[in-house]
Amino acid sequence: MPTGDTFFDGFLDDYFAESEEHLTAAADALMRLDKSIGNASAERAAVDDLFRYFHTLKAISAMVELRPAEQLAHHLEHYLRAVREGECTLTTAGSDALIEGTRRLEHIINAHRAGSPLPSIEDVLARVENLVGTRGERPTKTSAPEDATETGRRWTCRFVPTRELLAGGIGVDLVRKRLGEIGTIVEAAPHVLPDATISFQFTLITADGVDVVERLSGIPVAVEAETPSGVEPEAAAVEPAATAGAPNAAISHVVRVDLARLDHLMQIVGDMVISRARLADSLSRVERHVPASEWRAVQENALASDRQLRMLREGIMRVRMVPVGEIFRRMPLVVRDLARENGKRVKLELRGQATEIDKYLIERMMDPVLHLVRNAVSHGIEPPDVRIAHGKTPEGTITLSAAAVGDMVTLEVADDGYGVNEEAVVNKARQAGLIVPPGPLDAAAVLGLLCSPGFSTKEETDRASGRGVGMAVVKAMVEGLSGTMALDTEPGHGTRFIIRLPVTLAITDALIGRVGEEAFAIPQGSVREVIEIAEADVRQLEENEIVPYRDGALPLVRLSRLFGIASTARTGRLHVFVLGHGSASMGIAVDRIVGQREIVVRTLADALVRVDGVSGATDLGDGRVVLILDPAVLARLTNQRARRVIPDAAAWGRLPA
Amino acid sequence: MHKILIVDDSPTIRKMVRASLQTIESAEFIEASTGLEAIEQLAVARVQLIVLDLNMPDMHGIDVLRFVRRNAHYRSLPIIVLTTRGDETSRQTAKNAGATTYLTKPFAPQTLAQAVRDLLDSAVEATPRA
Numbered sequence A: 001m002p003t004g005d006t007f008f009d010g011f012l013d014d015y016f017a018e019s020e021e022h023l024t025a026a027a028d029a030l031m032r033l034d035k036s037i038g039n040a041s042a043e044r045a046a047v048d049d050l051f052r053y054f055h056t057l058k059a060i061s062a063m064v065e066l067r068p069a070e071q072l073a074h075h076l077e078h079y080l081r082a083v084r085e086g087e088c089t090l091t092t093a094g095s096d097a098l099i100e101g102t103r104r105l106e107h108i109i110n111a112h113r114a115g116s117p118l119p120s121i122e123d124v125l126a127r128v129e130n131l132v133g134t135r136g137e138r139p140t141k142t143s144a145p146e147d148a149t150e151t152g153r154r155w156t157c158r159f160v161p162t163r164e165l166l167a168g169g170i171g172v173d174l175v176r177k178r179l180g181e182i183g184t185i186v187e188a189a190p191h192v193l194p195d196a197t198i199s200f201q202f203t204l205i206t207a208d209g210v211d212v213v214e215r216l217s218g219i220p221v222a223v224e225a226e227t228p229s230g231v232e233p234e235a236a237a238v239e240p241a242a243t244a245g246a247p248n249a250a251i252s253h254v255v256r257v258d259l260a261r262l263d264h265l266m267q268i269v270g271d272m273v274i275s276r277a278r279l280a281d282s283l284s285r286v287e288r289h290v291p292a293s294e295w296r297a298v299q300e301n302a303l304a305s306d307r308q309l310r311m312l313r314e315g316i317m318r319v320r321m322v323p324v325g326e327i328f329r330r331m332p333l334v335v336r337d338l339a340r341e342n343g344k345r346v347k348l349e350l351r352g353q354a355t356e357i358d359k360y361l362i363e364r365m366m367d368p369v370l371h372l373v374r375n376a377v378s379h380g381i382e383p384p385d386v387r388i389a390h391g392k393t394p395e396g397t398i399t400l401s402a403a404a405v406g407d408m409v410t411l412e413v414a415d416d417g418y419g420v421n422e423e424a425v426v427n428k429a430r431q432a433g434l435i436v437p438p439g440p441l442d443a444a445a446v447l448g449l450l451c452s453p454g455f456s457t458k459e460e461t462d463r464a465s466g467r468g469v470g471m472a473v474v475k476a477m478v479e480g481l482s483g484t485m486a487l488d489t490e491p492g493h494g495t496r497f498i499i500r501l502p503v504t505l506a507i508t509d510a511l512i513g514r515v516g517e518e519a520f521a522i523p524q525g526s527v528r529e530v531i532e533i534a535e536a537d538v539r540q541l542e543e544n545e546i547v548p549y550r551d552g553a554l555p556l557v558r559l560s561r562l563f564g565i566a567s568t569a570r571t572g573r574l575h576v577f578v579l580g581h582g583s584a585s586m587g588i589a590v591d592r593i594v595g596q597r598e599i600v601v602r603t604l605a606d607a608l609v610r611v612d613g614v615s616g617a618t619d620l621g622d623g624r625v626v627l628i629l630d631p632a633v634l635a636r637l638t639n640q641r642a643r644r645v646i647p648d649a650a651a652w653g654r655l656p657a
Numbered sequence B: 001m002h003k004i005l006i007v008d009d010s011p012t013i014r015k016m017v018r019a020s021l022q023t024i025e026s027a028e029f030i031e032a033s034t035g036l037e038a039i040e041q042l043a044v045a046r047v048q049l050i051v052l053d054l055n056m057p058d059m060h061g062i063d064v065l066r067f068v069r070r071n072a073h074y075r076s077l078p079i080i081v082l083t084t085r086g087d088e089t090s091r092q093t094a095k096n097a098g099a100t101t102y103l104t105k106p107f108a109p110q111t112l113a114q115a116v117r118d119l120l121d122s123a124v125e126a127t128p129r130a
Helices: A007-035 A040-063 A067-084 A092-114 A122-131 A163-167 A172-182 A247-253 A259-289 A292-320 A331-342 A359-380 A384-389 A422-431 A443-450 A471-480 A631-642 B011-020 B035-044 B061-070 B088-097 B109-126
Strands: A153-159 A184-192 A198-206 A222-225 A321-323 A346-351 A356-358 A396-405 A408-415 A484-490 A494-502 A507-515 A518-523 A527-534 A539-541 A544-549 A552-558 A573-579 A586-590 A592-600 A614-619 A625-629 B002-007 B027-032 B049-052 B079-084 B101-105
Touching: A007 A040, A007 A092, A007 A331, A007 B011, A040 A067, A040 A092, A040 B011, A040 B079, A040 B101, A067 A092, A067 A122, A092 A122, A153 A172, A163 B035, A172 A184, A172 A198, A172 B035, A184 B035, A184 B061, A198 B035, A259 A292, A259 A592, A259 A614, A292 A321, A292 A356, A321 A359, A331 A346, A331 A359, A356 A359, A356 A396, A359 A396, A359 A408, A359 A471, A359 A494, A422 A443, A443 A484, A471 A484, A507 A573, A507 A586, A518 A592, A527 A544, A544 A573, A552 A573, A573 A592, B002 B011, B002 B035, B011 B027, B011 B109, B027 B035, B035 B049, B035 B061, B049 B061, B049 B109, B061 B079, B061 B088, B079 B088, B079 B109, B088 B101, B101 B109
Parallel strands: A346 A396, A518 A625, A552 A586, B002 B027, B002 B049, B049 B079, B079 B101
Antiparallel strands: A153 A198, A153 A222, A184 A198, A321 A356, A396 A408, A408 A494, A484 A494, A507 A518, A507 A592, A527 A573, A539 A544, A544 A552, A573 A586, A614 A625
16 A cells, blocks of 8 residues: 555656646736735626635645645735734735745746756745835725626526436536626525425626526526516525635636646547558559459548548647637736836837647747746837837837647747847957858848857856746757747837747648658648759859759759669759748758648657758558658757858849859 | 545645555545535435545535534534644634544645544444444
């Protein structure tokens, strides 16, 4: 029998997952609290929610014996209880301490997860301790608790649970949730009917003209409207905790699945994709031995199973998808705090929070986005006086947006501040001993400098947070996820960092190209265009090749040269994948383009096998391994060699053929 | 078969409670994450024992206790209140409201399992055999 000391260690993953939910919800409640100054009922609701989050964090931290987290959560809960019971007033210092406490709690839990030393909590404990018993300067309206909702129409709704209903998913929780969407639940309590059955009675207040029966759409709830005159002062609501409408309960209809299990499913689907491709290969070889009439049936079945397999793959992928808003939700607090610290005024706008992205990516993008947002507040936005002097509004705006385009997701962090000063970046880079390309730099080159390891060492130790990552790390993380990063900046008007990521990893559509005997796959999401050009159009520019493309030129990489494979193209024409955007675009030349396939990405973990420019390998079904190209690294390889001067259209004609 | 209802708003705690009671023979577990859900489960399933958290959204554990004890059907149903420690006034409140046993979190799995076993045993003894 396991002892109490180690028994609950097996639940650490559950602990981390649940803590994260509560911390995110707490950050949300803190923002609501901040906005609720002067609104007693909103403040009360936020305090109640916070109280419950800290209470649960205390309990679960105690269970996994993470004492500092338990202790800190306990103190925060204690302070909130004092506020709730009117022993002290919630002051600005109080809400600041709650924010600091929440953040420290998060650090403790993250440090525990990472196995690093836990941050100290003494200072926060002292801060919170001092607050209990203070009555302060926070402007609270002491007028009668104004409940705007009390003026609507009042309903009594009764629900009798049965085993059959519950088996069909209709239970008190669903009823409460649905009623909460229709109006405001002012009371929810169980009753025992004379025949000993149990019913739940909800008192609901809705806006005038709302038809509760209709809105319940089939959920068996007995609804009774009270006549306006019947709005009696309800026999004092049982106990505050018994009233409903808590947002927290929304979690209960969600199934929690260990990510590893989904990974396993995904892997099986991956194997099926390969088996399916092998089957197609075998089928094509037996085709001539099968009578045409039979063959048709075989092919129809094969196509159907193809479609179903794709649907299965998409279904599993959808399960892994979570709204990107999860990354965004903690940002308002970070921005508000950092802005206050830096004496700046910043408004945060969030867009596209519902955009969905693989859970795996969410977890890995949290820190990079956080870093970009922090940078935007500390270095992007000007102090109010500077902004006014430049004819801008004193309040800067940071826009955090997400959008999905095909198989790619774009995350953008934009500010309307200084913009990146190229000269300052170049000077700083030179001071740091970095090699700066000559001539005027384009945005990609500036970004390259910003993201060079060693460009900024100050940022690493920035803030006591301990989770600061430098721009170099941000870029490495994005590229590690087969993503790309771009910079768009205009001095005096602002800066925009654009991160493009594949929606999901593991299985993706790819274009297959051939060079000599070798086949290469390139993720379709990163291919902008496929073009064909005559060998004669290729120009030599120093040691690089370029080809005309649209109004400019495109640096060309021949895979045959890059990987030292004998090309077998004889036609004098090159097939080129165009990758990347703007000045970061490049062309990848292959002998011929075979087609489009669904591929299963297997990363090459063996360092001996790993080659720059190749992100993994796949199996197309004919038993041969195909290398998957890594567009981000290829772009860097070309940049290193080709980022000299790319001529504009006018200069094109003067180049040696 | 002993039907045990585990009521806690934290899924992690529910899982821990369940794991702690794995050694109880022929036990079947039902879970609820709010007080209202707990009462719903009481209404539709033959629950033999409740492990009840106090601080929950929707309906406080104390209200669940009071409701259950007011109802003749459930007057003798064993209820273990399992709540976060350091709140000594609530122990008395819980006892007064009808808690059979009062345990605090963090709990040792053996302690909880033993408390459940004791209550199930005494419930069996108290039930006159037909």
